[in-house]
Amino acid sequence: MAAEPRRIGWIGAGRMGYELMLRLLAAGYDLAVWNRTRAKAEPLAEHGATIVDGPRDLADRDLVVTMVSSSSVFEDVTIGSSGLFSSGSGPRVLVDSSTVSAEASQRVAAEAAKFDTALLAAPVSGNPNVVKSGQLTTVVSGDGTAFDYALPVLETFGSKVTYVGSGDEARLVKMCHNVLLGVVTQSLAEITVLAERAGVSRADFLEFINSSVMGSVFTR
Numbered sequence: 001m002a003a004e005p006r007r008i009g010w011i012g013a014g015r016m017g018y019e020l021m022l023r024l025l026a027a028g029y030d031l032a033v034w035n036r037t038r039a040k041a042e043p044l045a046e047h048g049a050t051i052v053d054g055p056r057d058l059a060d061r062d063l064v065v066t067m068v069s070s071s072s073v074f075e076d077v078t079i080g081s082s083g084l085f086s087s088g089s090g091p092r093v094l095v096d097s098s099t100v101s102a103e104a105s106q107r108v109a110a111e112a113a114k115f116d117t118a119l120l121a122a123p124v125s126g127n128p129n130v131v132k133s134g135q136l137t138t139v140v141s142g143d144g145t146a147f148d149y150a151l152p153v154l155e156t157f158g159s160k161v162t163y164v165g166s167g168d169e170a171r172l173v174k175m176c177h178n179v180l181l182g183v184v185t186q187s188l189a190e191i192t193v194l195a196e197r198a199g200v201s202r203a204d205f206l207e208f209i210n211s212s213v214m215g216s217v218f219t220r
Helices: 015-026 038-047 071-079 102-113 129-131 144-155 167-198 200-212
Strands: 005-010 030-034 063-066 093-096 118-121 137-141 160-165
Touching: 005 015, 005 093, 005 118, 015 030, 015 038, 030 038, 030 137, 063 071, 071 102, 093 102, 093 144, 118 144, 118 167, 137 144, 137 167, 144 160, 160 167, 167 200
Parallel strands: 005 030, 005 063, 063 093, 093 118, 137 160
Antiparallel strands: 118 137
16 A cells, blocks of 8 residues: 555535545645535535535545445445445545444445445544544554554544454444443433522532533533
């Protein structure tokens, strides 16, 4: 593999994907984009991106990132009849930052391997505002050589990239992350009600929590 990918493809211009693509463009990458609703991707052209007509138009890119809404969409845009690999070739590395099932991931990985494309699972933690502030974190798993190749691109996403294994481990880590987030959110709601019932205003309670070691983006 080349020392570093420069020609990047991106599938999925949702709110998160849009902000991440702006970071790639600001870092000087040659970016080509496909989104099912073309109008949502077109503003990126003003920042230097190329808007393509279909996923298969990205097959000649060094690296392609997918950030889509579901397992079925992930499979459709990659191994579907008009997907990324439908032209008979593929990028060196496919980075998937969607939340998809292990089964879908394995099916895409198996098909991608036929075109010598390595699949990296790379879910992220954050929201569009976190992306803008440069604090997004990414957990990655897959082939180690492919990870080393993709790392410069992944590092533009935010503040930290953590590699957790050579298989699909990153998807399990993201699932654990989501469970923890649910527990924290539910606990915060319950303890805030408890404080309010004791006569403490919600604003005062949250001011204290947010100023303490327990404060985070999810309590503010």
